[in-house]
Amino acid sequence: MSATEPLVLGIETSCDETGIGIVRGRTLLANVIASSMDEHARYGGVVPEIAARAHLEALQPTLEAALAEAGVTLGDLDAIAVTSGPGLAGALMVGVGAAKALALGAGKPLYAVNHLVGHVGADVLRDDGSEIELPTIALLVSGGHTSLLHVRDLLDDVELLGETIDDAAGEAFDKVARLLGLPYPGGPQIDRVAADGDPKAIRFPRGLTLPKDLAQHRYDFSFSGLKTAVARHVEKLQNAGSDVPTADVAASFREAVVDVLLTKALAACAELGVPRLLLGGGVVANARVRQVAAERCAAAGIELRIPPLALCTDNGAMIAALGAELASRGRAPSPLGFGADSTLPVTSAQAS
Amino acid sequence: MAVVDRDGGVLAEVTELDTRRHAEVIGESIAFCLDAAGVAPDELSAVVAGMGPGPFTGLRVGIAAARAFAFGAGKPCLPLISHDAIAFERLGGLALAISGEAPDPAATETAAPEPAAPDPAAPLLVITDARRRELYWSAFSGLDDAGLPVRLAAPELARPAELDEAVAGSCGSAFVAEATRTDPTSTPVSAAALGMLGEVLFAAGRPFARDEPLYLRSPDVTVPGAPKRVS
Numbered sequence A: 001m002s003a004t005e006p007l008v009l010g011i012e013t014s015c016d017e018t019g020i021g022i023v024r025g026r027t028l029l030a031n032v033i034a035s036s037m038d039e040h041a042r043y044g045g046v047v048p049e050i051a052a053r054a055h056l057e058a059l060q061p062t063l064e065a066a067l068a069e070a071g072v073t074l075g076d077l078d079a080i081a082v083t084s085g086p087g088l089a090g091a092l093m094v095g096v097g098a099a100k101a102l103a104l105g106a107g108k109p110l111y112a113v114n115h116l117v118g119h120v121g122a123d124v125l126r127d128d129g130s131e132i133e134l135p136t137i138a139l140l141v142s143g144g145h146t147s148l149l150h151v152r153d154l155l156d157d158v159e160l161l162g163e164t165i166d167d168a169a170g171e172a173f174d175k176v177a178r179l180l181g182l183p184y185p186g187g188p189q190i191d192r193v194a195a196d197g198d199p200k201a202i203r204f205p206r207g208l209t210l211p212k213d214l215a216q217h218r219y220d221f222s223f224s225g226l227k228t229a230v231a232r233h234v235e236k237l238q239n240a241g242s243d244v245p246t247a248d249v250a251a252s253f254r255e256a257v258v259d260v261l262l263t264k265a266l267a268a269c270a271e272l273g274v275p276r277l278l279l280g281g282g283v284v285a286n287a288r289v290r291q292v293a294a295e296r297c298a299a300a301g302i303e304l305r306i307p308p309l310a311l312c313t314d315n316g317a318m319i320a321a322l323g324a325e326l327a328s329r330g331r332a333p334s335p336l337g338f339g340a341d342s343t344l345p346v347t348s349a350q351a352s
Numbered sequence B: 001m002a003v004v005d006r007d008g009g010v011l012a013e014v015t016e017l018d019t020r021r022h023a024e025v026i027g028e029s030i031a032f033c034l035d036a037a038g039v040a041p042d043e044l045s046a047v048v049a050g051m052g053p054g055p056f057t058g059l060r061v062g063i064a065a066a067r068a069f070a071f072g073a074g075k076p077c078l079p080l081i082s083h084d085a086i087a088f089e090r091l092g093g094l095a096l097a098i099s100g101e102a103p104d105p106a107a108t109e110t111a112a113p114e115p116a117a118p119d120p121a122a123p124l125l126v127i128t129d130a131r132r133r134e135l136y137w138s139a140f141s142g143l144d145d146a147g148l149p150v151r152l153a154a155p156e157l158a159r160p161a162e163l164d165e166a167v168a169g170s171c172g173s174a175f176v177a178e179a180t181r182t183d184p185t186s187t188p189v190s191a192a193a194l195g196m197l198g199e200v201l202f203a204a205g206r207p208f209a210r211d212e213p214l215y216l217r218s219p220d221v222t223v224p225g226a227p228k229r230v231s
């Protein structure tokens, strides 16, 4: 194997996307994703058993598509990497079981990696050939997680500054969309409706931003109170027989989420003296998140990194990229006995 | 997990009964079996996958691993109904396959009864635990000329109290009265039986099962109603 440019295949099954990616060192060769999102739509959120069943069916076709896209064979690979956590246990187990068997069948070393660190690792796959710059603050926001990280080294020094203490931000979008009679997934629907609304029309609460909360939860998030506030506002209007100004509610809700996410992320940059912010996770698809991030980072003199959307949502390429970092730094493959760890802490880039 | 050979018999077998640890142990189990059998993946002819019926998580990990291992080794993955392997073993097909003899139902009927010898012509009701106070069942009339179990009905799910009625509905009440039943609390699927069943099916030119997991149960989920009021 080439020590610096290992050819690695990554398998990601932590939520509702079956992702297979292939990288050579820090070069992206393939990133194929099969999503079961449509199957969850009528339930208003990801159903773990449906997601796990879909992973089983999608794995091999996705694997074949990724190998074809990269123009390589299994025999060419230097290593395989798989998400071992955090995520939905049943979904993770499909990927972990398949990855171990694939590695043994093909005679390849296997790396068990951390999904959240993988989101950061996505930024090494830059198509302009530039290098990932560290340290960075990373804000990872999706339907499954809302985490703020301080990354000094991709493999050995990732610190969890804070995370959501209740709903993930993406989950809040889904729930509020449902309140407003909009379909799942809520993010793009809220975005669409909010385009015509006034983000300052209603002042919804910003969770964990009051001084008394900040003492304990400096970099943590909470979206459950916000969701309830939106519900209360809508019910009050309905009780009074008034029309619900959907556009204004959506825009004001979205503004509250975006405001608290970026206020805390930029506070971390300022307080820890880190002039960089990396965004990751599916909520990055939200136009307002990107816009406010760009404005506030520019104003604060902070360099903003947003990988391409296909590398922000859950994907196998970021897992392959992290596996390639481990392999090229000469790390030993994971012993075969690792499990699916739904609460794997972010401090372990490689699970053991 | 097992490695079997048509001529050499069962070369290696390992069974993990802790159903919560499938993803954890599956790699070591595969490695152990290959090592104990002294066989490399590319020396195998095929991989056989038990498609259930079985509770969701363990079944899924097993199928995912079987497919991925076969894909990695560049071998076909052949699906089988797991209950068929239980019947194959209980009816004596496995023993016959290993000893290399053809079954002879007539001989067994006339021979002096040995307590442990299975009767290849006896009706068998395979019952396994489906959890949540339900059972999976499959009915077999015995072994055929090739030593393969003869399935009377597709695997189904039933509550214990409704089992007899369900079996009688598709196989008749005589079958219910006569069939030997497996104990759902201790009827594991032997991977060796699964593998050897694959060998015999292949040799006899019989079809394999459909390549889909037999969950026999829909995911637990309900379509949400209107959002709950908060005020």
Ligand SMILES: [Zn+2]
Residues within 6 Å of the ligand: A115, A119, A142, A144, A145, A281, A313, A314
């Ligand atoms: Zn994610």
